[in-house]
Amino acid sequence: MVQGAGQSVEIQGLSKRFGDVVALDRVSLTVRPGEFMALLGPSGSGKTTILMAVAGFEQADTGAIRIGGRAIDRLPPHKRDIGVVFQRYALFPHMTVAENLAYSLRRRGIAAAETARRVEEALALVKMEGYGARGVDQLSGGQQQRVAIARALIFRPAVLLMDEPMSALDKKLREHMQMELRLLHRELGATIILVTHDQEEALSMADRVALLHEGRLRQMGTPAELYRAPADAFVAGFIGRNNFLPIEAGPPLRLRGCDGDLVGVLAEDSAAPRPGDVLAIRPEHMALLPPEVPGGEPCRVLETAFGGARQTVLVEAAHHRITVEAAVSDHLWQPGQAASLHFNPRTGRIFPAPGPQ
Amino acid sequence: MTVATRTDHGRAAMLLPVLLLLALGYLGPLGMVAWTSLRRAGQTSLAAYAEILAQPVFLDIFLRTLTTAGIVTLFCTAIGYPFAYLVATRARSWAGLVMALVAMPYLTSILIRSYAWVAILGGGGLVNRALMALGLIEDPLRLVFNSFGSYVGMVQVLLPMMVLPLYAAMRRIDPTLLRAGASLGGGPASVFATVFLPLSMPGLAAGAALVFLSALGFYITPALLGAPGDYMLAQAIEVRVTTLAEFDVAAALSWMLFAMVAMLLLFLRRWIVPLGEEQPTARPSRVRAVASTAAIARLVQRAGDRLAPLAGPLLWIHGMLVLTFLLAPMVVVVLIAFSSAPYLTFPPPSYSWRWFVAFFRDTNWLQAGWFSLWVSTAAAVTTLAIGTPFAFALARGCFAGRRLLWLLAVSPMILPHIVIGLGLFFTFVALGLNGHPVSFWIAYVVTGLPYVVIVLVAALGRFDRDMERAATSLGAAPLTVFRTVTLPLLAASFATAFLFAFLSGFDDLIIGLFLSSPRGTTLAIRMWEDIRLEISPKTAVVGALQLAVLLVVLGARGLSGWVGQLRRQRTSS
Numbered sequence: 001m002v003q004g005a006g007q008s009v010e011i012q013g014l015s016k017r018f019g020d021v022v023a024l025d026r027v028s029l030t031v032r033p034g035e036f037m038a039l040l041g042p043s044g045s046g047k048t049t050i051l052m053a054v055a056g057f058e059q060a061d062t063g064a065i066r067i068g069g070r071a072i073d074r075l076p077p078h079k080r081d082i083g084v085v086f087q088r089y090a091l092f093p094h095m096t097v098a099e100n101l102a103y104s105l106r107r108r109g110i111a112a113a114e115t116a117r118r119v120e121e122a123l124a125l126v127k128m129e130g131y132g133a134r135g136v137d138q139l140s141g142g143q144q145q146r147v148a149i150a151r152a153l154i155f156r157p158a159v160l161l162m163d164e165p166m167s168a169l170d171k172k173l174r175e176h177m178q179m180e181l182r183l184l185h186r187e188l189g190a191t192i193i194l195v196t197h198d199q200e201e202a203l204s205m206a207d208r209v210a211l212l213h214e215g216r217l218r219q220m221g222t223p224a225e226l227y228r229a230p231a232d233a234f235v236a237g238f239i240g241r242n243n244f245l246p247i248e249a250g251p252p253l254r255l256r257g258c259d260g261d262l263v264g265v266l267a268e269d270s271a272a273p274r275p276g277d278v279l280a281i282r283p284e285h286m287a288l289l290p291p292e293v294p295g296g297e298p299c300r301v302l303e304t305a306f307g308g309a310r311q312t313v314l315v316e317a318a319h320h321r322i323t324v325e326a327a328v329s330d331h332l333w334q335p336g337q338a339a340s341l342h343f344n345p346r347t348g349r350i351f352p353a354p355g356p357q
Numbered sequence: 358m359t360v361a362t363r364t365d366h367g368r369a370a371m372l373l374p375v376l377l378l379l380a381l382g383y384l385g386p387l388g389m390v391a392w393t394s395l396r397r398a399g400q401t402s403l404a405a406y407a408e409i410l411a412q413p414v415f416l417d418i419f420l421r422t423l424t425t426a427g428i429v430t431l432f433c434t435a436i437g438y439p440f441a442y443l444v445a446t447r448a449r450s451w452a453g454l455v456m457a458l459v460a461m462p463y464l465t466s467i468l469i470r471s472y473a474w475v476a477i478l479g480g481g482g483l484v485n486r487a488l489m490a491l492g493l494i495e496d497p498l499r500l501v502f503n504s505f506g507s508y509v510g511m512v513q514v515l516l517p518m519m520v521l522p523l524y525a526a527m528r529r530i531d532p533t534l535l536r537a538g539a540s541l542g543g544g545p546a547s548v549f550a551t552v553f554l555p556l557s558m559p560g561l562a563a564g565a566a567l568v569f570l571s572a573l574g575f576y577i578t579p580a581l582l583g584a585p586g587d588y589m590l591a592q593a594i595e596v597r598v599t600t601l602a603e604f605d606v607a608a609a610l611s612w613m614l615f616a617m618v619a620m621l622l623l624f625l626r627r628w629i630v631p632l633g634e635e636q637p638t639a640r641p642s643r644v645r646a647v648a649s650t651a652a653i654a655r656l657v658q659r660a661g662d663r664l665a666p667l668a669g670p671l672l673w674i675h676g677m678l679v680l681t682f683l684l685a686p687m688v689v690v691v692l693i694a695f696s697s698a699p700y701l702t703f704p705p706p707s708y709s710w711r712w713f714v715a716f717f718r719d720t721n722w723l724q725a726g727w728f729s730l731w732v733s734t735a736a737a738v739t740t741l742a743i744g745t746p747f748a749f750a751l752a753r754g755c756f757a758g759r760r761l762l763w764l765l766a767v768s769p770m771i772l773p774h775i776v777i778g779l780g781l782f783f784t785f786v787a788l789g790l791n792g793h794p795v796s797f798w799i800a801y802v803v804t805g806l807p808y809v810v811i812v813l814v815a816a817l818g819r820f821d822r823d824m825e826r827a828a829t830s831l832g833a834a835p836l837t838v839f840r841t842v843t844l845p846l847l848a849a850s851f852a853t854a855f856l857f858a859f860l861s862g863f864d865d866l867i868i869g870l871f872l873s874s875p876r877g878t879t880l881a882i883r884m885w886e887d888i889r890l891e892i893s894p895k896t897a898v899v900g901a902l903q904l905a906v907l908l909v910v911l912g913a914r915g916l917s918g919w920v921g922q923l924r925r926q927r928t929s930s
Contacts, residue, residue, distance in 0.1 A: 076539070
């Protein structure tokens with residue numbers, strides 16, 4: 001299946017209320033042609049509402065949506081030429097796999113021979129050759145998802161929307177399908193908008209991630225940007241893991257209950273510390289060393305969890321509970337042990353007021 | 358091994374009472390019908406069948422029965438489908454109330470509803486008066502006591518049977534499938550034609566099968582509203598028993614009707630109310646795929662897409678008309694009950710309590726009412742007592758013949774009651790019990806059983822057995838588990854089952870006609886005789902009382918649900 005390059009999607013000032021609930025609050029974002037964009041956020045953040053507005057199933061109260069520069073707000077869903085992969089796939093149970101795939105081509109009046117050829121092509125694309133005559137309920141979850149993706153792509157839509165497409169799959173299969181979808185995206189050059197609440201999925205798959213919270217766009221950028229330079233405490237807490245430690249004084253930075261100051265811990269582009277702010281530091285940006293090593297904060301191990309190459313250790317230092325990712329060498333930490341906690345230089349960031357998770 | 362044997366014994370004990378009942382009150386009587394149909398002048402012969410096949414009048418009756426049932430099914434489909442579609446897709450927030458209103462007429466007796474149509478369609482009735490007042494006609498149209506009246510009455514009586522399964526099937530259709538269709542380029546009409554319609558077919562098939570099979574054995578409505586000469590099969594049977602005393606011919610006719618319905622039932626059983634969670638699903642089919650490629654089909658769908666915006670208002674108008682049609686007879690009955698006129702006329706000249714007073718002063722009616730009440734209650738209690746273990750064994754056991762047993766227990770609901778009534782008549786005459794309250798009791802347990810089995814098996818299918826396992830793990834013995842967990846959780850289902858079982862006996866006329874004697878006359882028979890002889894508003898009084906009781910019962914249930922909800926909200930906040 002040769003795919004024309006995907007189209008851009010421009011969303012401008014989209015707002016939507018359901019009764020008293022603000023689902024979307026003036027969200028603007030642009031997806032570039034051929035880009036893989038993830039809309040990430042907890043449930044109720046408005047990400048699905050954006051998707052439904054683009055697909056035409058929800059009408060936004062204000063704002064405009066353009067695809068390839070063309071305004072689509074007044075087009076009914078069936079004239080938008082947008083492929084959608086639904087959360088539980090929404091395959092038609094009364095049709096075979098091939099009939100499901102042919103559905104969009106029939107609606108467009110494409111000749112039978114051409115339809116048959118493209119159905120075969122689409123089956124080959126998702127490695128489902130020979131499954132055309134099967135009923136939908138004879139397929140496994142992974143196979144159903146492949147068919148759903150093929151069905152959404154077969155009519156060469158300008159944009160492909162995916163609504164939590166991996167949530168029904170188990171972990172192993174999910175990781176496999178994520179990789180396949182990446183490959184497919186590279187092969188076809190389609191514009192893809194993926195809605196997910198799973199940050200790992202968003203970070204590993206998308207070119208760029210738009211992080212939403214309570215109907216607002218909190219930050220948009222590449223996965224690395226979101227991880228390295230979160231715009232606020234919410235983003236810092238939502239992407240990856242973070243410890244938030246209250247600041248007693250600064251500059252120079254000093255944590256509540258701790259004696260030493262933490263010169264050199266802050267990233268270069270971090271804000272300056274002020275009392276009442278929090279220091280965000282990721283578990284992987286700290287080291288746990290034996291208690292006799294000088295220069296660290298003395299602490300005690302509370303609990304540990306083994307994770308292969310790394311050991312997650314919960315420690316208590318000056319009445320703060322801090323999660324540390326310790327590299328596993330020969331030594332495994334045990335609850336009750338004393339240790340010395342070291343912060344890696346240029347990794348911490350300062351945020352006003354702690355962000356709720 | 359010992360365990361297996363013990364559960365087998367347990368299961369046999371749970372199934373046995375119902376099996377005994379069905380043997381005595383259902384299979385035995387059907388056998389009696391077959392036996393009687395083969396006996397003439399003390400000898401075994403096929404004379405009765407030969408007589409039927411030789412007379413063209415019987416062929417006419419068979420054909421009339423089939424075409425009437427077919428036409429009624431078509432009308433129910435044409436009226437019921439858009440209505441169910443409206444309720445299931447566009448009026449979802451009202452769906453609970455609307456479906457309760459649809460089920461309401463189903464809970465009141467066919468006799469009373471048919472009676473109301475006389476008042477609505479008769480020469481001086483509501484429709485004719487309205488048409489004359491509008492100046493559309495000068496003389497009243499003949500709308501009743503002909504096939505038109507018969508069709509109107511039968512469609513009104515059977516429409517809920519079409520709407521309820523259709524609605525259930527439509528609610529099971531995942532709305533995202535329709536969105537998927539739109540995202541793939543299907544307009545509203547083509548998504549309806551290619552996705553919604555095929556997926557609603559199981560419901561349509563179930564509804565059509567139920568309506569058609571029920572219509573085949575219809576007696577009251579055609580007898581009351583139809584033309585005097587236009588017999589359907591059930592009327593022909595009744596006349597042969599009560600006026601002509603041609604028992605073998607009646608039995609042969611019954612047996613043929615029974616065989617026809619039973620064969621259709623077996624053939625259509627996949628579509629009719631399925632056991633537990635086994636839902637019939639639409640399968641991929643070649644035919645439809647071919648049809649939808651045709652350019653003409655696409656053109657029609659395009660045109661349909663253009664017209665789709667009109668569908669909404671039309672559906673709502675249709676919905677209002679259907680609700681009016683379903684509920685009008687009940688409103689009319691209540692108004693007639695308060696009539697001051699000495700005879701049936703509608704609208705009443707003025708309103709009074711005179712017919713209520715007359716009803717409560719008439720010992721004949723009171724006795725009949727009392728008899729109906731206690732015999733139906735006794736039957737419903739018995740049905741619940743023996744039907745509950747039966748339903749548990751069916752829902753939770755996994756043994757060969759389980760489906761067949763379910764079908765057998767449910768079949769008295771669909772098979773013509775005139776045949777069952779005739780069989781019971783022969784049986785009880787042979788046992789010297791005819792007219793004895795016991796005969797009514799057995800008959801109404803048989804007719805109530807299907808409702809108890811359907812309601813309880815469905816409820817048990819939905820029931821989360823982990824609840825019981827949790828109770829057991831917390832130290833409750835089996836009977837305690839049943840009393841403290843199963844019973845409270847299924848209380849609403851038990852109440853529904855009891856109500857339906859009771860009403861199936863209380864509203865019965867056909868079986869009662871065969872069993873009645875000076876020793877036992879039900880209220881329905883009293884009403885029937887009254888309607889045939891003088892048509893006084895007394896029947897309407899019974900209808901109004903029954904409706905009032907039903908509303909109180911349903912209202913109390915709704916209220917208790919509401920109070921419970923309120924209390925839960927209180928405690929959670």
